[in-house]
Amino acid sequence: MGNTLKEMQDVQGAMQCYTRAIQINPAFADAHSNLASIHKDSGNVQEAIQSYRMALKLKPDFPDAFCNLAHCLQIVCDWTDYDERMQKLVDIVSDQLKKNRLPSVHPHHSMLYPLTAEQRKGIASRHATLCQEKIVILRRGAYTHPTQLASPGGRLRIGYVSSDFGNHPTSHLMQSIPGMHDRSKVEVFCYALSADDSTTFRAKITKEAEHFVDLSRIPCNGKAADRINADGIHILVNMNGYTKGARNELFALKPAPIQVMWLGYPGTSGASYMDYIITDSTTSPIEHAQHYSEKLAYMPHTFFIGDHWQMFPHMVERAIIPPTSDAAAVDLKDNVSIINATNLKPLVSIAETVEDLKHTIKQDGKGDSLEVITPILKLPTTIAVTEMINNNQPAADIGDGVLVHNGLTTNQTHTKAATGEEVLQNPVVTTRKQYGLPENAVVFCNFNQLYKIDPVILTIWCNILKRVPNAVLWLLRFPAVGEANVIQFCVKKGIDASRIVFSPVAPKEEHVRRGQLADVCLDTPLCNGHTTGVDVLWAGTPMVTLPLESLASRVASSQLKCLGMPELIATSYEDYENIAVKLGTESEYLKAVRAKVWILKTESMLFNVRTYAQNLEKLFSRMWNLYVNRRPLDHLLDTFSRAGTS
Numbered sequence: 001m002g003n004t005l006k007e008m009q010d011v012q013g014a015m016q017c018y019t020r021a022i023q024i025n026p027a028f029a030d031a032h033s034n035l036a037s038i039h040k041d042s043g044n045v046q047e048a049i050q051s052y053r054m055a056l057k058l059k060p061d062f063p064d065a066f067c068n069l070a071h072c073l074q075i076v077c078d079w080t081d082y083d084e085r086m087q088k089l090v091d092i093v094s095d096q097l098k099k100n101r102l103p104s105v106h107p108h109h110s111m112l113y114p115l116t117a118e119q120r121k122g123i124a125s126r127h128a129t130l131c132q133e134k135i136v137i138l139r140r141g142a143y144t145h146p147t148q149l150a151s152p153g154g155r156l157r158i159g160y161v162s163s164d165f166g167n168h169p170t171s172h173l174m175q176s177i178p179g180m181h182d183r184s185k186v187e188v189f190c191y192a193l194s195a196d197d198s199t200t201f202r203a204k205i206t207k208e209a210e211h212f213v214d215l216s217r218i219p220c221n222g223k224a225a226d227r228i229n230a231d232g233i234h235i236l237v238n239m240n241g242y243t244k245g246a247r248n249e250l251f252a253l254k255p256a257p258i259q260v261m262w263l264g265y266p267g268t269s270g271a272s273y274m275d276y277i278i279t280d281s282t283t284s285p286i287e288h289a290q291h292y293s294e295k296l297a298y299m300p301h302t303f304f305i306g307d308h309w310q311m312f313p314h315m316v317e318r319a320i321i322p323p324t325s326d327a328a329a330v331d332l333k334d335n336v337s338i339i340n341a342t343n344l345k346p347l348v349s350i351a352e353t354v355e356d357l358k359h360t361i362k363q364d365g366k367g368d369s370l371e372v373i374t375p376i377l378k379l380p381t382t383i384a385v386t387e388m389i390n391n392n393q394p395a396a397d398i399g400d401g402v403l404v405h406n407g408l409t410t411n412q413t414h415t416k417a418a419t420g421e422e423v424l425q426n427p428v429v430t431t432r433k434q435y436g437l438p439e440n441a442v443v444f445c446n447f448n449q450l451y452k453i454d455p456v457i458l459t460i461w462c463n464i465l466k467r468v469p470n471a472v473l474w475l476l477r478f479p480a481v482g483e484a485n486v487i488q489f490c491v492k493k494g495i496d497a498s499r500i501v502f503s504p505v506a507p508k509e510e511h512v513r514r515g516q517l518a519d520v521c522l523d524t525p526l527c528n529g530h531t532t533g534v535d536v537l538w539a540g541t542p543m544v545t546l547p548l549e550s551l552a553s554r555v556a557s558s559q560l561k562c563l564g565m566p567e568l569i570a571t572s573y574e575d576y577e578n579i580a581v582k583l584g585t586e587s588e589y590l591k592a593v594r595a596k597v598w599i600l601k602t603e604s605m606l607f608n609v610r611t612y613a614q615n616l617e618k619l620f621s622r623m624w625n626l627y628v629n630r631r632p633l634d635h636l637l638d639t640f641s642r643a644g645t646s
Contacts, residue, residue, distance in 0.1 A: 124270025163245025241265020
């Protein structure tokens, strides 16, 4: 009964059933494990750990409980007996794959462990097979697919399927894509797998897609697939993979002739019913083709995209508030006290003086140089701003009725701007003091969830802190229960606890904007910052990364290459450490790199959604042409153009 209620999303009902089962039989290991999964899904990781441990105490040979416990411990950075735990997990998965059983490691977690690419693909494949087994009971025959467009010169019908059309990182990345498609070439259908969350993100996609269908109202996968097929979709796009809310059974039913993986899931589907994965030559080099069940379909530049131009245009401009009236421009850092606004003119007009902080950078292979100019505003009063920050007030009048707003309180004064649903119109102040960051320190940051950190990279980060004595490491309480474990690890490596600064998770706009305060982002090689990667780059903060083997470990490299910053991509852990140390110890080099990122972010294809949509259309057209000409599926590696919109 508990499992049925859980599948029906009745969390409280399922928890009551499992708790009652344990009361009746305290030695019922499966009930403890099931209760743990409810705690885990509800974010109660500590309770989940306790319940999984009890299940294993009662039933030591319990692969599901062991692997789920391993994931919970990864979430909170508890690395006690880490090597032994990883070896046992690998042995469990290897044995299950050999016996053709459903592995106890979920596909979305597989990139966190020292598994081979073949094992990760095998895990995905078993889950894909499970989807096929589930649809057998529907007793459906094969669908008839369109073999040509509705009319000569007609439009391709593209169907995007996602549970994340709403306030979710996936929508933060691609919400403008449906509206920027060329309606003379494609007819866009968006199929939502989740109910309306009443956000502007959902409303925007609903409005700008030519057709928006809420499949959450059609819970039967057979009927939902019927609807997709009846719409005559030519290319159906899977944006979930094995993430929460997925309905891969729809794709297993094959309602469209071409089915494609894109953006929302960092790995292969392992499914025979998925034809292509949209990627790029950096994220998925052709030498790694065997890691995928799909054919590789390359986008030019990068497969990743960020909608930051539309969501956060106020971060294209910034001004510096000097700490004292006699501070010289040459002594100022550009990321201690910042004002962002869509229009800085009202602030400039009331400033007593305006100086310019200038950084000149040379363009690689070009004779011209570019100059980044950041205005330094000596305001009529800084007392009002200081009091606003110290007293956590929402705004301060700095003269002539001009208000600046506290960057920590936007969620109280303008909720939709805080979530990124609307553009923040008011000038907003962001300072290191607000987050307890030393003003004169080199601030290294990482804003990923803590599960992406492993002992290897945290050791490297500690080495960096030792070699950059005036540096701190800025992390998120994501989750909060992991903070103590991270600090304890660093202290054992010889780092003073005061040099590890934690902040709470913030609303989307603040999360992106406060990234400006860091000097350098240190990426997690195990599983990169994907959305957080483009977030920090839009903040103008350089990111150091190291590509490994998996797709999830190579996304940041793709972003940096697209941005034009390949020098920040390391070739080894030693190289990673040295790049970070150079940035932390050579101030002029750091200034030059930061200036380069600030300029390139507004010029790069990484944030050019319109060009990205055009390139997607070209890629979809190539897929369709192969299909209608009855040519066999093959990798689409020729990226047709790397020159903007051509």
